[in-house]
Amino acid sequence: MRIVEFRGEKISTWARRAPQANPSVGYVALGHKLGRHCHSAQEISRPVDKPLHQGQPPRVTPELQHSPLEAAHQALAARLVPFAGWNMPVQYTSILNEHHAVRNAAGIFDISHMGQFLVSGPGCATWLNRLLTNNIDKLAPGQGQYTLMLNEQGGVIDDLIAYRSGEAEFFLVVNASMIEEDFFWLAGHQDPDIILRNESALWAGMAIQGPRASAIFASACPGETLPPRNGYATTTAGAIVCRTGYTGEDGFEFFCPAAEGIAAWDSFVAAGAAPCGLGARDTLRLEMGYPLNGNDLSPERSPIEAGLGFFVDLTKPDFIGRDTLLRQKSEGPTVKLSAIQYTDKGAPPRAHYPVLAEDGSPLGELTSGVLSPSLMTGIAMAYLPTAFSKPGTPLQIDVRGRLFPAIVVKKPFYKAG
Amino acid sequence: MNVPADLRYSSSHEWLRLDGDIATVGITDHAQEELTDVVFVELPALGRTVDAADPTAVVESVKAASDIYAPVAGEVVELNPAVEADPSWVNTDPYGNGWLFKLRVKNPADALNLLDAAAYAASIS
Numbered sequence: 001m002r003i004v005e006f007r008g009e010k011i012s013t014w015a016r017r018a019p020q021a022n023p024s025v026g027y028v029a030l031g032h033k034l035g036r037h038c039h040s041a042q043e044i045s046r047p048v049d050k051p052l053h054q055g056q057p058p059r060v061t062p063e064l065q066h067s068p069l070e071a072a073h074q075a076l077a078a079r080l081v082p083f084a085g086w087n088m089p090v091q092y093t094s095i096l097n098e099h100h101a102v103r104n105a106a107g108i109f110d111i112s113h114m115g116q117f118l119v120s121g122p123g124c125a126t127w128l129n130r131l132l133t134n135n136i137d138k139l140a141p142g143q144g145q146y147t148l149m150l151n152e153q154g155g156v157i158d159d160l161i162a163y164r165s166g167e168a169e170f171f172l173v174v175n176a177s178m179i180e181e182d183f184f185w186l187a188g189h190q191d192p193d194i195i196l197r198n199e200s201a202l203w204a205g206m207a208i209q210g211p212r213a214s215a216i217f218a219s220a221c222p223g224e225t226l227p228p229r230n231g232y233a234t235t236t237a238g239a240i241v242c243r244t245g246y247t248g249e250d251g252f253e254f255f256c257p258a259a260e261g262i263a264a265w266d267s268f269v270a271a272g273a274a275p276c277g278l279g280a281r282d283t284l285r286l287e288m289g290y291p292l293n294g295n296d297l298s299p300e301r302s303p304i305e306a307g308l309g310f311f312v313d314l315t316k317p318d319f320i321g322r323d324t325l326l327r328q329k330s331e332g333p334t335v336k337l338s339a340i341q342y343t344d345k346g347a348p349p350r351a352h353y354p355v356l357a358e359d360g361s362p363l364g365e366l367t368s369g370v371l372s373p374s375l376m377t378g379i380a381m382a383y384l385p386t387a388f389s390k391p392g393t394p395l396q397i398d399v400r401g402r403l404f405p406a407i408v409v410k411k412p413f414y415k416a417g
Numbered sequence: 418m419n420v421p422a423d424l425r426y427s428s429s430h431e432w433l434r435l436d437g438d439i440a441t442v443g444i445t446d447h448a449q450e451e452l453t454d455v456v457f458v459e460l461p462a463l464g465r466t467v468d469a470a471d472p473t474a475v476v477e478s479v480k481a482a483s484d485i486y487a488p489v490a491g492e493v494v495e496l497n498p499a500v501e502a503d504p505s506w507v508n509t510d511p512y513g514n515g516w517l518f519k520l521r522v523k524n525p526a527d528a529l530n531l532l533d534a535a536a537y538a539a540s541i542s
Contacts, residue, residue, distance in 0.1 A: 095479040096454045279479055347457050348477055371456045371479065400459075400475070400482075 001190045004197040067112040068204040068258040072265050076275055084177035086113040088278055095279035099373040102247055102284055103416075106210030107276035108268050111253060112261065114205055115179035117186065118197040120169040127191050128170060131320060132162060133303055135313035139164040144230045144242060146311050148303050149182065154324025155299035156306065158182050159291065161244055163232035171232060171240065173253070175293050203240075204261025208273050209251030209284075217241075217252060219271040220264075226252060239264070246281065248288035248412065286370050286379060289339050289411030295351055296337060296367045296381050304328040305383065306337045307411075336389040337367070339411045342378035346397070346404030349380040354398040363388055366397070372413060378406070379413045418541065419446040421512055425528050426537035427488040429470075432512065435528045442488060443516040444476060444507060447541045452478045455507040460496045460518055467491065467520070469527065474517050476507060489527040491520030 064087045067073075073080060078089035089110060091098060101107045119128060129136050134147035144163035151157055158178040165171040174182045183198050208216055217226050224241070227233040231243045238257070245251040256264050269275060282292070291297050291306060303312050304325050312325055342349070349369030357363055369380035380397065388395070391410045396403040424432045430448035434441045449455065459475040467473050467487040474485040497516050500506045506515040522528070532540065 090480065091453065094454050096456075283479065347459055347475070347482070348479075350482075371477075373479075402459075 001187075001192060002195045003187055004195065065113070067110050068261040069110045069112055069206070069265050072262055073110065073275075078275070078277060081278075083278055084113060084175070086176060088113060089275070091277040091279045092275045095277070095283065096373045098274065098276035098280035099283045101274040102210045102249055102276060102280065103374055104210070106208060106212040106216050106251075106273045107280065108265065108273035109207040109209070109276050109278075109281055110265070111205040111207050112203070112258070113176035115172075115174040115176065115182065115198070115200040116203050116205075116255065117172040117174065117183060118165070118169065118199055119172065119186075119194065120166070120197075121191075121194045122168060123191065123193050124168055124170060125164075127189075127194050128162065129316055130318060131186065131189060132160075133312040133319060133321070133325075134162070135316055136162060136164070136170070141166055142227060142232050144232050144244060148297075148308065148311060149185065150302070150319075150321030150324075151299055152320060153299075154302040154304075154321035154328075156293065156297040156301060156303060157185060157299060159293055159297055159308075161242070163242060165232055165234075165240075173242070177294055202258060203255040204258045204264065205253060205255045206261070206265055206268065207245055207247075207251060207253045208268055209245045209247040209249045210273075211250060212272060213249070213251040216268060216271040216273050220267040246290060247284040248290075248414065248416070249284075283370050283373050286368055286381070287372050287374055287412065287414035289381070289413060291337065291381070292368060301335075301337070301383065302328060302333070305333045305335050332386065334386060335364075335383040336386055337381055338384045338389045338408050339413060340366070340380045340382060340395060340397070340406050341375075341409045341413060342397070343405045343407055346378055347399040347402065349378040349397050349399070349404075349406075353380075355382045355384065356396040356398060356403065357388060358394040358396065360396070363395070369397075374414045378404070380406070384408070418450075418538070419512070420534045420538040420541075422534045424512070425488070425531035425533060427470075427486065427531055428540065429486050430541075431485060431488045433488045433528055433531060435522070435525060438522050438525050439494065440489060440491065440520045440522045440528065441516050442473075442485075442518055442520060443511055444485060445537070445541075446511050449508045449511045449515070452476065452481075452483060453508070454478055455504045458500050458504045458507065458517065460501060461493045463493055463496065465493045467493065476504075476517075485517060487520065488531055489520065489522050490524070491522040493518055494521045495519040 073089045076092050078092045080087050081090045125136050132147045134145050141164050144161050147162050148159050149157045160174040163171045224235045227243045229243050233241050240255040242253045348371040353366045355363045364382050366380045366382045372379045391408050393408040395406045397406050430445045432445050457477040461473050468490045471487045472484040473487040476483050496518050499514050
């Protein structure tokens with residue numbers, strides 16, 4: 001197996017060695033995205049049995065990473081907060097306004113902090129199919145799918161989108177908080193024919209989402225064609241366009257070389273996309289019932305428990321975590337990630353607030369919660385015992401000692417039109 | 418930044434308007450600007466007695482719930498129904514329709530311990 005890493009001039013974060021990782025892999029270096037201070041990232045390619053640093057412990061630098069688009073956020077006086085080790089905009093004007101901009105027109109989000117891996121080589125589809133839950137053989141070149149990467153116990157390491165970018169090549173987009181761990185996990189499952197590239201340092205990313213997203217693409221990228229839903233395409237300038245999103249609206253995610261990020265951002269904004277931050281990103285995804293890794297997904301919960309069985313193909317010969325899922329499918333899971341909505345006005349639900357049954361018995365705690373800007377009521381998610389997970393089940397949410405009535409509902413909370 | 422001259426201010430960004438022994442309390446323009454969209458207000462129970470600096474109310478934005486502290490000691494005697502019905506008054510009219518609650522103050526002279534407009538304005542600049 002060949003591992004390709006990109007390092008910029010700054011010494012970057014180093015992956016902590018996961019206990020189950022193969023020691024011969026060594027330490028994996030990830031480059032900073034250096035934005036305006038970008039020096040061309042140096043490619044380091046090494047065979048897997050030569051660790052980068054023999055016998056040295058991993059060094060984690062605590063400094064915040066900076067998006068290549070940060071100058072654009074500063075020019076707009078965005079409110080920047082640490083997120084997954086990155087300095088990111090939580091809002092520009094108001095989370096509510098930004099949320100409504102996406103539902104009614106179009107918004108643009110900086111997603112440069114997310115990770116990108118390129119997997120290639122003969123048999124890479126088979127190799128990936130053993131590490132991911134969905135069936136990658138369903139993808140023709142130019143198609144993508146939502147999928148999950150599980151640990152040996154069937155719990156979720158990460159959720160991600162895998163695109164077949166070539167005949168024997170896949171482009172994976174993973175959560176910012178999990179880049180090091182995901183890459184380390186993949187690198188630890190060796191195969192002599194596979195080339196695994198961590199390209200996270202190379203790409204600026206932005207998501208344009210909303211009913212006007214397609215028109216904005218046509219205006220900002222004349223002559224280019226937007227791929228169909230879940231599709232992957234490259235532009236003549238070498239950018240990557242994926243017709244996916246995390247908002248429930250039409251839209252696309254756009255990746256270009258980091259040094260070109262600001263110009264691309266400016267062109268989409270000039271075409272009508274309103275800058276939107278992580279605050280609106282969270283309200284939009286929760287309205288759709290989309291899970292957030294770290295909140296609604298965790299290594300202790302399986303995709304079956306999370307209600308994501310649609311993205312698991314149990315007919316595949318084998319993949320990591322399959323045994324647990326087969327057992328849960330036949331026996332039924334003991335808990336289910338459920339959508340919960342307030343039935344009356346109340347203090348906004350938030351992660352970790354206790355959930356109680358109608359009779360007051362404790363059922364768990366919320367994994368996510370927010371006041372839905374589109375519905376103007378509280379919406380939340382929690383793993384509930386299966387007996388309490390049916391839509392219509394009455395519940396109570398404990399907010400600072402006050403109980404607010406709620407019920408289990410079907411996802412999504414928000415339906416367009 | 419709006420800092421009305423006729424009010425007193427706490428260092429935790431509450432304002433107070435004293436009328437005899439009744440104090441009207443809210444949060445400042447600076448505070449609402451920091452919070453941005455206020456989506457929920459939790460007001461104290463009528464009749465509750467509070468000491469100065471006691472957490473008395475909660476103002477919630479999309480991302481956070483913020484404690485509001487009583488600027489002076491007193492008894493809660495009135496709540497603002499407008500702000501319970503429409504929390505955005507805290508943003509659009511923090512010194513008017515965005516008032517939160519009224520206290521019968523234990524000792525009206527306590528208000529003089531609070532910052533005047535000039536001192537508060539200096540503290541937030």
